[in-house]
Amino acid sequence: MGENYEVIGKSVPRIDGVAKATGRAKYTGDLKFPNMLVGKILHSPHAHARILNIDTSEAEKLPGVKAVITHRDVPSTKYGLSPARWDETIFCIDKVRFVGDKVAAVAAVDEETAYKALKLIKVDYEVLPAVFDPYEALKEGAPQIFEEYPGNINTEIHQHFGDVDKAFAEAYHVRRDFFSGQRTYHSPLEPHVSIAFWEGPKVTVYSSNQSVHYLQYHLARVFGMPMGNVRVLKTHVGGGFGGKLDPTGLDFAAVKLSQITGRPVKMLYDRKEMFYNNRGRHAQYMELTTGVTKEGKILGVHANFVMDGGAYTGLGVASAYYAGALLTVLYDFDNYKFDMIRAVTNLPGCGAQRGHGQPQPRFAFESHLDHIAEDLGIDPLEIRIINARKPKTVTINDFKVDSYALKEALEKAREISGWREKKGKLPPGRGIGVGNGGFVSGAGYPCYRTDLPQAVAIIKVHDDGSMATLYTGAVEIGQGSDTVLLQMAAEAMGYPLEKMRIVAGDTDLATHDFGAYASRQTLMSGWAVKKAGEEVKNKILQTAAEMMLVVPEQLDVKQGVVFLKAHPEESLTFEEVARTYFVKYGQLIGQGSYKPPKLGGTFKGAAVGTSPAYSAATQVAEVEIDEETGEIKVIEAWDVHDCGMVINPALLHGQVHGAFYMGMGESIWEEVLFDEKGDVANGNLAEYRMPTALDMPPVTSELVDSIDPNAPWGVKEVGEGATTPTMACLANAIYDAMGVRIESLPLTYEKVWRALKEKREKEKA
Amino acid sequence: MKKKIRLIVNGEEKVLTIDVQQTLLEVLREDLGLTGTKKGCNQGECGACTVLLEGKPVSSCSLLAVKADGKAVTTIEGLAKGGQLHPIQQAFNEKGAIQCGFCSPGMILVTKSLLEQNPNPTTAEIKEAIAGNICRCTGYVQIIEAIRSLVP
Ligand code: FES
Ligand code: FES
Numbered sequence: 021m022g023e024n025y026e027v028i029g030k031s032v033p034r035i036d037g038v039a040k041a042t043g044r045a046k047y048t049g050d051l052k053f054p055n056m057l058v059g060k061i062l063h064s065p066h067a068h069a070r071i072l073n074i075d076t077s078e079a080e081k082l083p084g085v086k087a088v089i090t091h092r093d094v095p096s097t098k099y100g101l102s103p104a105r106w107d108e109t110i111f112c113i114d115k116v117r118f119v120g121d122k123v124a125a126v127a128a129v130d131e132e133t134a135y136k137a138l139k140l141i142k143v144d145y146e147v148l149p150a151v152f153d154p155y156e157a158l159k160e161g162a163p164q165i166f167e168e169y170p171g172n173i174n175t176e177i178h179q180h181f182g183d184v185d186k187a188f189a190e191a192y193h194v195r196r197d198f199f200s201g202q203r204t205y206h207s208p209l210e211p212h213v214s215i216a217f218w219e220g221p222k223v224t225v226y227s228s229n230q231s232v233h234y235l236q237y238h239l240a241r242v243f244g245m246p247m248g249n250v251r252v253l254k255t256h257v258g259g260g261f262g263g264k265l266d267p268t269g270l271d272f273a274a275v276k277l278s279q280i281t282g283r284p285v286k287m288l289y290d291r292k293e294m295f296y297n298n299r300g301r302h303a304q305y306m307e308l309t310t311g312v313t314k315e316g317k318i319l320g321v322h323a324n325f326v327m328d329g330g331a332y333t334g335l336g337v338a339s340a341y342y343a344g345a346l347l348t349v350l351y352d353f354d355n356y357k358f359d360m361i362r363a364v365t366n367l368p369g370c371g372a373q374r375g376h377g378q379p380q381p382r383f384a385f386e387s388h389l390d391h392i393a394e395d396l397g398i399d400p401l402e403i404r405i406i407n408a409r410k411p412k413t414v415t416i417n418d419f420k421v422d423s424y425a426l427k428e429a430l431e432k433a434r435e436i437s438g439w440r441e442k443k444g445k446l447p448p449g450r451g452i453g454v455g456n457g458g459f460v461s462g463a464g465y466p467c468y469r470t471d472l473p474q475a476v477a478i479i480k481v482h483d484d485g486s487m488a489t490l491y492t493g494a495v496e497i498g499q500g501s502d503t504v505l506l507q508m509a510a511e512a513m514g515y516p517l518e519k520m521r522i523v524a525g526d527t528d529l530a531t532h533d534f535g536a537y538a539s540r541q542t543l544m545s546g547w548a549v550k551k552a553g554e555e556v557k558n559k560i561l562q563t564a565a566e567m568m569l570v571v572p573e574q575l576d577v578k579q580g581v582v583f584l585k586a587h588p589e590e591s592l593t594f595e596e597v598a599r600t601y602f603v604k605y606g607q608l609i610g611q612g613s614y615k616p617p618k619l620g621g622t623f624k625g626a627a628v629g630t631s632p633a634y635s636a637a638t639q640v641a642e643v644e645i646d647e648e649t650g651e652i653k654v655i656e657a658w659d660v661h662d663c664g665m666v667i668n669p670a671l672l673h674g675q676v677h678g679a680f681y682m683g684m685g686e687s688i689w690e691e692v693l694f695d696e697k698g699d700v701a702n703g704n705l706a707e708y709r710m711p712t713a714l715d716m717p718p719v720t721s722e723l724v725d726s727i728d729p730n731a732p733w734g735v736k737e738v739g740e741g742a743t744t745p746t747m748a749c750l751a752n753a754i755y756d757a758m759g760v761r762i763e764s765l766p767l768t769y770e771k772v773w774r775a776l777k778e779k780r781e782k783e784k785a
Numbered sequence: 786m787k788k789k790i791r792l793i794v795n796g797e798e799k800v801l802t803i804d805v806q807q808t809l810l811e812v813l814r815e816d817l818g819l820t821g822t823k824k825g826c827n828q829g830e831c832g833a834c835t836v837l838l839e840g841k842p843v844s845s846c847s848l849l850a851v852k853a854d855g856k857a858v859t860t861i862e863g864l865a866k867g868g869q870l871h872p873i874q875q876a877f878n879e880k881g882a883i884q885c886g887f888c889s890p891g892m893i894l895v896t897k898s899l900l901e902q903n904p905n906p907t908t909a910e911i912k913e914a915i916a917g918n919i920c921r922c923t924g925y926v927q928i929i930e931a932i933r934s935l936v937p
Contacts (some may be wrong), residue, residue, distance in 0.1 A: 037878035040886030041870065041893065043821020043861030050820035209825045209833055209887040209921045258823070258887030259921050291826050498885025498922050670881040674927055678884065681924030705830040705919060713912040713925040 026579050027511040028733060031670035034503045035522070036256065036496070045256045048213040048228040049288060056215070057086055059277045059287040060134040061269050062124040062141055063296060064116035067150035067366040067698030068163060071114055071123070071143060079126060079140035084133035087280040088141065090124040094276050097242045099267065101468065105174065105333040107166060108369075110242065110272040116145070117165055117331035118366050119699040120296030125273040127285050152698050154305070154328040154363035165331065165364045174329050175340045175362035177625060181348075181416040182355030184311075187320025191311030193395055197388045198307045200764040201380030202691040203328070205300035206373050207710060210258020211291065212298070216274035217284035224251045227271050230260040230495050231535025234467055236527045238267040239275060253526035260497040261682070262372035263298035265537050266334040270297075295692060295703035299371030302327040302339055302362075306384040316396050316403045320355030323347055323381065329362045332369035335467075336362060338628055339370065342377035345629030347385060348415040350426060350456050350636065351407035356416050366698050372537065374682055375459060375743045383687075383765060386455040386748030390755065400752065401439055401454050404638075405430050418621030419629055423728040423736070425662035426456065426636035432724055437640040437658040443756070450655070451757025452642045457744025461664075461728075461737040462540030464619035464630030473615040474540070476531040477548035479509055479556050481608040485598025487519050488556075493533025494545035495525040499739055500671035501541045505549050507667050508732065512553020513610070514560070514577030515594055539737030542667065543633060544614055550732040551612025559608060563601040564592055616730075632730040635737045636662040639680065639745040641717075643753040650773030652688055652754065654717040659745075662726045664736030675739045676721040683746025685711045691766050790854040794819070795863025809853050810834045810845040813860060821861035821890045825919070832918030835891035836860050842895045842917075861890035864897070872935060873897055880931035884922035891918050896932050905936055 039045040076088040091111040098106040111122050124141050128134040149163040156162055157172040165172055188194045215226040223245075229235050232252040240247040257264065270287040278285040289297060307324040323344050329336045344358035375382075393403040408427040414420050433454065434440065442452045466472060478491040490509045496502040502522050510517040523530050533545055561572040564582040568575070568590070576585050583591035601608045620630035641657040659676050666672050689709040693701040702708045727734030747765060755761050760775035786805045791798065794817060803812055810827075813819045813836065822845055825833030829847035836845045837859035864871040870878070873896050883889050892915060899906060899914040906914065911932050912925075920928060 031881070033878050034881075034883065036886065037883050038870065038874075040883050040889050041874040041878045042865050043819075043890045045886055046820065047823070047887065049824065050814075207921060208885070209831060209919060210823070210885065211825070256886060259885040261921070291828065498887075500884070670927075674881045674884055674923055677924035677926040678922045679924075682921075704828055705826045706828070710919055710921065712916040712919065713929065714916045716912075716925045719924065719926055 025511055027507045027517050028667045031668055032503065032507065032517060034500055034671065035506060036502060047210055047256045047258055048215060048226050048254065051215060051226060051255065053215070053217060053284040056284040056286055057127040057129060057281060058131045058134050059125055059127045059274055059285045060138055061122055061273055062138045064112065064119060064121040064123050066116055066145055066147050067119050068148040068165065069116050069145035070148060071112060071116065072146055073144040074124060075142040076124065078142065079137040082133065082137050082140060084129040085126060085137045087127045087277050088124065088137065089276055089280065094272070095242055095244060099238055099242050100333045101335050101337055105337050107168065108332045108334065118368050119697060120368055121331065122269040125277060127277040127281055150366035150698055152365055152367055152694060154326050154365055157363045157365045158361065165366060169364055172364050173361055174333060174364045175337050177340060177344065177358060177360040179344065179358045179417065179623065179625065182320065184320040184322050184355045184357040187355035188311040191319050192314040194309065194311045195392050195395060196307065196309040197391060198763065199384035199387060200306065201304045201383065202765045203300055203303045203370065204373065204686050204690045205295055205298060205692055205708065206261035206263035207294065207705065207708065208259030208261055208263060211289045211294050212264060212268060212270060213288040214270040214274045215284060215286045216278040218279055222249045222251065223275050225271060225275060226253060226255065228257045228264060229254060230265040230497055230537055232495060232525050232527050233493055233532060233534055234265065235267050235271060237468065239271065242272065243275065251528040254495060257497040260536060261374045262537065263300070266299050266371050268297050291705060292700065292703040295700045296368050299334055299369055300692060301373040302329060302336065302370040302377065304343060304380040306381055308384055308388045310388060310392060312392055312396065316393065316398045316406050318351055318353040318407050321347065321353060322357040325360045327360065327362045328367065328370065329364050330367045330369040331364060334369055335371040336369065339372060339377035341625045341628035343381050345417060346378050347381055348417050349419060349421065349634055350409060350458060352409045352413060354416055367694060374679065375740045376538070379683065379744045379747060380765065382457050382744045383747035383751065386745065387751050387761070390752045399443065401430060401434055404454065404456055417629070418626060420619065421634050422730055423664060423726045424634060424636055425724045425726040428724040429636055429638040429660040429662050432722060433638040433640045433658055433660045436720060436722060439640060442642065449647060449757060450642065450644050451753045451755065452640060453749050453752030453756055454638065454640050455745035455749030455752060456638050457741055458634055458636040459539050459737050459741035459744065460629065460631030461543040461633040461635060461731065462631055463538040464616055464632065465627045466534055467537065472532065473613045474544040475533045475548040476613045477545065477552040478531050479513065479552045479610045481556060481598045483602050485595035487521060488513065488515060489521045489523060490549065491530045492522070492524045492545055492549065493530050493535065494541045495536040497536050499536065499675060500668065501536065501545065503671065504542055504667045505545055508546050508549045509553045512550045513556045514579065516580045539740045542735045542737065543731045546732040546735055547614035548612040552610040555610030555612065556608060559601060560594060560597050564597045567592060567597065567600060633664065633728040633736045635741040637741050637745055639749040641749045641753050643750060643757055645754060645757045645772060647776060650769040650776065652767065652769060652772060654684060654750065656717050658720045659742055660722045660724060661738055661742060662724050663738040664726055664728045664731055665734035666723065667735060672738050673721040676742045677719050679739060679742030680719050680746055681711060681716060683743040684750065686766065687747045687750045688766050688768065788851055790851055792853055793857040795859060803850055805851050807850045808846050809836070809848045809850045812850040813845060819860050819862050823887050823890060825887065832891045833888055835894050835918060837894050837898055840898060840901065842898045859894065861893060864893065876931040876934050880934055881927040882923065882931035888918055888920040892920065892928055900935060908933065
């Protein structure tokens with residue numbers, strides 16, 4: 021793989037590595053502008069209350085306060101992902117719906133004054149009964165949170181493909197299990213920051229976000245401005261994981277406050293506010309019923325889910341669809357039913373987190389599958405091989421899957437983990453488990469309804485050919501997209517990577533792109549970059565042919581040297597050809613644009629889960645359980661990924677490590693807790709327990725050969741797919757070690773301890 | 786209340802008049818413009834704000850600047866000399882130990898202190914040393930590899 025390539029397929033250091041290692045890299049919070057004010061948001065202290073009156077007069081009088089705004093000062097335009105569920109406004113108008121909801125904002129000369137001003141805003145509330153549990157919210161007589169969602173039903177999905185009842189009737193064995201997940205948060209190390217300032221009719225917003233385009237679209241729509249008058253850009257971003265995609269109160273408030281004051285306004289969330297605003301992972305409640313043959317072949321699956329959406333929808337409607345849509349991809353079966361209710365509750369809204377709606381359903385399904393394997397007396401890894409999807413197939417819900425090497429991944433994981441020697445043979449207290457996962461390589465359709473292309477890229481070669489700049493709207497948030505896209509550009513142009521620069525994630529200076537979500541950039545932004553690079557290459561070959569008096573087909577260009585294929589010693593430098601082009605024709609520019617073909621079926625919700633290409637991953641992990649305390653130690657883990665052609669192996673393995681790390685955190689320790697008032701009880705980085713270096717086992721990350729025909733050079737995703745197998749992989753390892761099945765996430769020490777106690781008592785009886 | 790303090794920051798003497806409430810993190814970032822030191826939580830829980838005080842790692846968000854009066858502070862900006870990366874910075878960059886980079890300044894400084902005290906740490910000692918610094922991106926795997934590559 022990659023042996024004929026000059027730049028891609030190589031672990032070059034990231035292009036922003038030196039800036040980040042030296043502290044020179046500027047993040048949004050590091051920026052300062054002359055005359056800049058500090059803004060803060062007033063959050064609701066109640067989970068559910070009517071706003072009777074807001075009095076800002078005292079706050080306005082405080083010296084140093086430059087503006088105080090409430091819903092009266094901003095448009096009441098509702099926003100969200102899809103028009104049917106635009107349910108959020110910049111500030112609450114008549115009701116607050118969770119502790120932390122946005123009520124007002126201030127701009128002041130410094131942070132201290134801003135905080136003081138918040139305390140002086142008087143809000144009269146009529147406190148309403150609140151509901152914090154989705155099942156309670158769905159009961160008759162529960163407090164109604166939104167008029168537009170009767171019965172607190174935000175999204176209801178019923179999809180049926182084939183005939184599940186018939187499949188169950190014909191099955192040798194039918195099994196039903198119930199699992200639940202918990203609410204978690206991305207908790208990127210950099211909290212969200214936004215800075216806005218105006219010049220005439222135009223506003224500029226620096227925001228540490230994942231999609232400059234999506235934020236620009238929302239700001240323009242809500243404030244009723246042409247998109248061209250809203251410039252959104254980012255500097256370095258300190259991690260996102262899905263939490264920096266939904267537009268957030270900071271961005272809207274900063275825009276308005278800077279308009280009123282005529283000064284730049286900087287706003288940032290503290291850690292607790294991150295938990296209020298960052299749209300973490302939904303807690304899902306998952307009933308699964310599966311029918312299989314005697315040999316373990318899956319005949320039909322019924323997924324019957326409920327999810328807690330929290331107070332607003334945002335991206336959450338997509339999470340609901342993703343939860344069921346992608347269950348059909350890994351294993352091939354012909355009958356499938358998916359029922360889902362996304363309920364609203366008086367807790368912070370939930371949205372997209374690494375793997376979107378999918379990791380918890382994968383936890384459920386992969387745990388369920390281990391039970392089925394045990395019922396049938398089949399090895400858990402074997403039952404996965406039996407059912408693994410084959411390449412060039414179409415799922416029952418109309419996803420076209422071209423390359424797919426899940427079977428190979430399973431076989432390789434079996435080898436490198438020593439599965440055969442370990443499964444059922446480890447000493448007491450030790451166990452090994454397997455889980456599968458994968459993801460889309462970009463969503464088949466844009467995040468809001470539009471006919472815009474997914475990605476556009478421009479490459480401009482400098483006048484004398486000594487440098488080239490790639491312009492892209494792709495957003496580097498730490499995953500390495502700037503480096504990978506430059507490698508792609510250099511490869512396509514036949515130019516050295518060292519001479520390339522990038523301008524990315526800026527709606528004015530760079531190009532259109534939907535940004536960093538759904539693991540889309542390597543494939544989708546990559547397509548646009550490849551095409552732009554090829555256009556430059558064609559122009560270079562054309563010009564060189566004119567200079568060398570040959571036809572372009574006789575020439576090639578690699579690493580900045582244009583040469584005759586038959587006599588490579590006859591060559592010109594890229595630079596002299598580029599300069600000649602410039603003199604003759606003007607600026608040497610290549611442009612590329614990418615829009616996937618029409619994908620998926622025609623049923624309601626058919627778009628969610630479509631993608632040009634699907635990754636697959638197998639994880640195996642070994643754990644050790646302390647029988648006395650229930651303590652779980654992850655001893656070692658192996659990940660084998662089918663992620664197509666790899667552009668930068670070091671960056672890719674880094675994604676796998678990070679994805680396993682996050683999945684492991686969510687498996688064992690991470691959970692957002694709420695007090696009886698509905699306020700986040702552990703909204704800090706000590707009590708929201710993310711794993712440290714001491715918790716992290718050695719991880720072996722391996723690949724299987726696979727090239728996807730729908731992708732530039734055959735690439736696929738890796739960053740999210742590798743989070744999806746982890747939870748079940750660890751639950752299955754715990755089961756192998758101790759014979760206890762923990763059906764609810766997180767798989768805490770206490771739950772293991774209790775389950776062991778129960779088991780002992782049962783055995784005694 | 787204001788107070789005059791003297792800090793030796795990356796080898797340079799700085800005399801500053803500051804508010805006694807200010808943390809060392811605020812003084813470094815706001816008064817001295819050394820934004821390489823990051824604020825991840827401002828509660829002493831993440832390690833992003835780690836600097837070396839007399840060579841020992843401290844969370845600068847949880848230390849009042851007046852407490853550092855007269856002392857030597859090393860920030861990430863003080864490591865590279867004459868355009869040459871410090872070997873730890875180089876290892877982090879080359880071994881893939883950096884993703885979003887927000888934890889990197891703190892991680893690199895903790896590593897510096899570790900290797901000064903114990904030039905030959907085991908993997909367990911490395912993990913112990915960086916356990917107070919959260920990295921949300923890398924799973925620590927390549928960070929640990931980078932540090933190990935510096936051990937003879
Ligand atoms: S910012 Fe100081 S420990 Fe997090
Ligand atoms: S690289 Fe992002 S937090 Fe460590």
